[in-house]
Amino acid sequence: MDRLRGHGWFTLHAVQWATGTDVDHLAIGPAGVFTVNSKRHPGKTVWYGDTAITINGSRTRHIAASQSEARRVSRVLSHACGFSVPVRPVISVVHAAKLTVKGANPPVL
Template structure:
């Protein structure tokens, strides 16, 4: 987007205007920050330090369907499968209530979107893995903002600052055997799984 309209993009950045290019750029930066934090789950040194024998696996920017959608991060490990949607709000306050998430007081669709994304991933993974149900936990990782209120909505969406995400996942109740983690990771790595 920036290359297509370099002067307009530069001017908008200089004036601090909100543009589609800026939204994509800020979002991508947030996803990179979340990915850096998720690396703590897959780092062998960290696994030895925390005495975790089961490996965690993380896939980033997983293309889903054929309309250009993607899942920011898919995490597989002893605590199950999670879809992680990153939201980057530098300097904002994110409040988590029973059924709504607000950013600086404005309601968002974060809960609905996270649930939809997790349900879609569950359907696609189950179909590719032979039909057995694959529960998927919806997670929203918040970057650059202060998070207040609940840690989880009543619908089960975990809302967590990105730096706390590895700890939250690592300390969740074990739901998958080591063998099942490896089976699901093998399926999740296949592009055909996500075309649905």
């Protein structure tokens, strides 16, 4: 993600909330604002449909968590800027053995 910096992007990593949780990555640039939720699933089979992500067949909360995180960042940035700042959630799957994506319009990139 740091390679985006030379192309008009600003990136932050491990942005801490007061609760102790964090935003894995935040990217702000020409295409908008994105929260990136990194998920390491080494050697696992990951399936992403319209409403769910499964890891080796087990349903996860990755989509809901990513959407919640983006809404929270949007509220904070909108308040600080004084105007609405839309934030798009992204999930980055790392080291999966197999990744299958089904669906034309996923709620999270």
